[in-house]
Amino acid sequence: MTPEGSALLRRGLNALRLGATDDQMALFARLLDLLQEGNERVNLTALKTEEDIVLKHFVDSASCLNGGHLDGDLRVVDIGTGAGFPSLPLAILRPELRITPLDSIRKKVDFVRATAQALGLDTVHPMVGRAETLGRSPEHRQRYDRVVVRAVAALPILMELALPLLAEGGLLVAQKGAITEEELDAGANAAAEVGGEVEEATPFLLPVLGDARTLVVVRKVRATPARYPRREGVPTQQPLFWRAK
Numbered sequence: 229m230t231p232e233g234s235a236l237l238r239r240g241l242n243a244l245r246l247g248a249t250d251d252q253m254a255l256f257a258r259l260l261d262l263l264q265e266g267n268e269r270v271n272l273t274a275l276k277t278e279e280d281i282v283l284k285h286f287v288d289s290a291s292c293l294n295g296g297h298l299d300g301d302l303r304v305v306d307i308g309t310g311a312g313f314p315s316l317p318l319a320i321l322r323p324e325l326r327i328t329p330l331d332s333i334r335k336k337v338d339f340v341r342a343t344a345q346a347l348g349l350d351t352v353h354p355m356v357g358r359a360e361t362l363g364r365s366p367e368h369r370q371r372y373d374r375v376v377v378r379a380v381a382a383l384p385i386l387m388e389l390a391l392p393l394l395a396e397g398g399l400l401v402a403q404k405g406a407i408t409e410e411e412l413d414a415g416a417n418a419a420a421e422v423g424g425e426v427e428e429a430t431p432f433l434l435p436v437l438g439d440a441r442t443l444v445v446v447r448k449v450r451a452t453p454a455r456y457p458r459r460e461g462v463p464t465q466q467p468l469f470w471r472a473k
């Protein structure tokens with residue numbers, strides 16, 4: 229990472245009131261290299277420049293820590309992790325989290341696994357699969373303290389993918405762009421249907437760039453009815469209380 233990239237990362241993290249040790253900064257620098265190298269072999273992410281990766285992947289992922297919902301020794305699943313976001317930055321900044329980055333695309337998960345190994349992040353255990361499948365498997369259903377998710381789907385869809393995985397009392401932390409009242413209302417209705425309650429939807433601006441973001445936090449308040457999640461693809465094709473794309 230160039231000195232400018234490193235300064236930008238520190239500036240972004242400081243704006244989120246997050247410090248980073250020299251070791252953590254070194255891990256981010258190595259992650260940047262691995263992501264740029266990996267992107268030359270397989271198409272992992274549309275963001276390619278140092279500045280974009282630092283701000284739109286690293287700082288943006290770190291903003292999931294706003295509000296302290298991911299503090300502590302927690303079992304976390306990251307639905308639709310792609311090239312490892314927010315999982316990898318969260319694992320660097322919060323080594324006490326036990327994180328399962330999940331994605332249905334094997335080549336992305338292979339990259340996340342190899343990268344976590346190269347960075348020595350042994351709290352990260354990537355998995356290939358769909359959230360709907362995990363949500364129905366006894367090994368994973370209602371077993372997690374937190375679900376994190378960034379840039380995967382509209383809120384009503386996320387509720388059906390995420391809530392079945394949470395133990396009662398657990399939280400979904402969804403990092404979204406700007407959201408409409410309509411999406412939030414539909415999300416609240418879908419949450420209630422699958423055992424959740426929206427606790428907050430906090431708008432904020434991404435440090436340095438100023439892009440609009442919303443951190444939506446949903447608590448699992450009762451067991452998810454056995455009929456959810458519906459089979460693979462249905463939550464997206466026929467979203468609860470929402471229109472399909």
Ligand SMILES: C[S@@+](CC[C@H](N)C(=O)[O-])C[C@H]1O[C@@H](n2cnc3c(N)ncnc32)[C@H](O)[C@@H]1O
Pocket residue numbers: 307308309310311312313314330331332333336357358359360377378379380389
């Ligand atoms: C736009 S990418 C976002 C990646 C990453 N979260 C980020 O913020 O850069 C969405 C990812 O979600 C994955 N995905 C979508 N629906 C999924 C599901 N039901 N189960 C698992 N992965 C899913 C896709 O394969 C894709 O890699």
